[in-house]
Amino acid sequence: MKKNLISISLVTIGVLMASASVHAQTTLKESFKDDFLVGVALNESQFTGSNAREAALARAQFNSISPENVLKWESVHPEPDRYNFGPVDSYVEFGLKNNMVIIGHNLIWHQQTPKWVFQDDKGNPISRDALLERMRNHILTVVGRYKGKVGGWDVVNEALNEDGTLRQSPWEKIIGDDYLLKAYQFAKEADPNVQLYYNDYSLENASKREGAIALVKKLQAAGIPIAGVGLQGHYNLTWPTTNQLDETIKAFSKLGVKVMVTELDMDVLPPATRSQAAEVSMNFALRAELNPYTNGLPASVQQNLANRYADLFKVFVANRGVVARVTFWGVTDADSWRNDWPVKGRTAYPLLFNRDCRPKPAFDAVIKTSGHL
C-alpha cells in the first residue's frame, strides 16, 4: 500500500515536471511556425526592457511585434514641427535584435490625432490640399525613417462605420472619400516594398465586412497592392461565432489578400454595453457587478476561456496560408487595455499569460491546436 502511494506520487511528480518542462520548451512562435507568425503588441516598458520579465516573455514566445501606442500620430508627431522618434526607435531596435517581423501601427486614424493636424493657426479647418500635404509629409517622414525595417503598415485604421459606410472622420470631411487612396499612395511612395494593410474591428459582421471588401476592391482597382486586411480580434466568449470568423477569412482570401488577426484578446467580464465595437471612446462607470473577478478567475471561466481560444485557433490553423499572422494585444493580463475599457479599473483576463507572466490553461489549449502538445 505504502509502496503504491509512493509510486503514485512519483508519477504525479513526473507529470508535473513534464508539464513544467512543456511550458519551458513550448512556445507559440515555434508551435505555429508552419502556420503563421504569432505577434504581440508591446508598450514602452517592454521594448525598452524596463519591465524585464515581460520583455523576456515577449522575446521567448513571439516572432512579430506591434507598437501598442508609440506610433500613433499624437505620440510620434505631437506638434507640427516636432517628431518624437525616440520610443519608436527603441521599439524597432527591439524587433531587429530579436529577429521579429516589425509592424507599424498606424498611419491614419480618427483617434489619437492631435487637433492641430486639421486646423490652421487660428483654429479654422484647413483645406483639402493643405491636409493632403500634411498627410503626405507625415507618411513620408515616418514610413521613410523605418524603410526596410518595418515589414508592414496599418496604413488606415478603422475607416468604416458598423453598417459598412465610410466614417465621417475629419480626414473624410476635409479631404473627401479619396483620403484612403491618397494615404495608401503616399505609403507606397515612401516604401514601395513594404506591405500595406487595412485594419478594423467588427469585420466579422456581414455589413461592415461588405464595406471592407468594397474598400479593398477600390484600392486594388486604383493600383494599390494591398497585402492584407487586419481583423483586430477584440472578441468575447460568444462573438464572433467560428462560422462568422471562417466566412470572413474566406471572403478576404477571395480578393487575393492575406488576413492578419492584429489585436487579439478575449473579454470574459460582464458586458457593459451590447455593442461589439472596439470604439476607444466608449467609457462606462465602474459598478461592482461589472467587475466580479477581482480575486482571480473561477476555474469554470478559465476553462471557457481556454475552450474559446482553442475554437478560434482551430479556425486560424484551418485557414493557414491565408491567415499570415495572429497578434495578441498585450503580453500579460496585467498590461491589457481591457482593464480600462470600456470600464476603467476592472480586473480583466483577456490574454494567454497571467499577471505573473505564467501561461494560463488557454495557452496550453492554443498550443494543442497546432498539434504540438
Ligand code: G3I
Ligand atoms: O501616456 C499617457 C500618460 O502620460 C497619461 O498620464 C495617461 C492618463 O490617461 O494616459 C496615457 O496615455 C494613454 C495611452 O493609452 C497609454 O497608456 C491614453 O490615455 C489611452 O487613451 C491610450 O489607450 C490606448 C488606445 O488604443 C488609444 O490609443 C490603448 O493603450 C491601446 O491599447 C488602444 O489600442 C487600440 C488600437 O490602437 C486600435 N484598435 C483598438 C485598440 C484598443 O482600443
